């Protein structure tokens with residue numbers, strides 16, 4: 001049985017990118033593997049959330065995980081901050097991480113560009129904390145979207161380095177995973193780039209029908225194909241990419257044909273996409289609201305998950321401490 005670990009930052013509600021990039025893959029693996037899925041609340045601190053918002057965000061994300069089908073009877077669901085062993089492994093891994101390699105990470109460079117007033121050390125060592133999250137359970141597979149690939153490379157490198165340095169086989173080298181297919185990148189609705197919380201281009205699982213329709217109808221397009229079989233521009237390709245995840249193959253083919261014979265009306269395409277998104281999201285939204293209303297259930301899931309996660313995490317930290325040379329008197 002393989003070990004699977006993944007997580008999502010609790011910086012806001014979940015969007016379609018989180019769902020199709022990570023959550024859906026995870027739910028497909030949870031009954032056949034030993035799975036850990038956590039809420040990365042420490043990671044959310046790099047953007048300094050207001051204390052009054054932190055717990056509410058975590059609570060909402062937990063409800064969303066459950067509503068999306070993560071089964072606490074099969075997988076271990078927990079809050080990162082409930083497992084202090086993660087921070088110990090983070091500290092130990094920081095000692096074998098080099099500032100140069102962290103500074104060169106593309107995600108760090110992006111953050112420096114996007115939040116120049118808040119380039120905190122947590123941002124630089126973000127991939128080390130992520131490696132600790134993954135290695136603490138000795139994961140083999142990490143279901144994530146394409147944007148996380150650079151972080152997985154660092155995790156693999158640190159696992160290798162630790163094993164070499166301490167002459168052990170303590171950590172497997174985990175791989176970013178999507179069932180043998182390419183990692184997923186869900187685009188935003190603004191014509192370019194990926195869907196993201198900070199990009200302001202996302203459809204959230206909790207968005208109501210009116211909001212979804214409004215966002216989709218406002219999505220960037222172009223002035224339409226001018227000749228048969230013309231290559232699609234990025235904004236149009238993006239709409240088809242999202243459609244691929246929520247619409248049936250006949251529907252997609254229909255609109256591709258209309259594109260290729262230049263009779264497509266983007267308004268029709270968007271209306272169809274909005275309809276299919278609403279159908280896809282409705283049952284999830286119903287479950288989110290039911291689960292949010294059940295405070296006891298949420299508390300039970302979090303505390304049982306924390307207990308199981310700590311059991312696994314403390315065994316790893318014990319082994320790591322011994323390998324490094326810490327000994328009790």
Ligand code: TYM
Pocket residue numbers: 005006007008009010016017018019020021022040043129130133134142143144145146147148151184185186187194195196
């Ligand atoms: P975060 O919170 O930004 O995103 C959570 C997951 O959603 C995926 N994702 C996407 N996938 C496809 N298309 C998109 N547009 C898109 N946007 C987000 C991400 O790839 C990710 O899988 N550092 C992580 C959280 C984390 C983590 C970990 C993940 C912390 N520790 C350990 C795995 C293992 C992050 O910020 O993800």
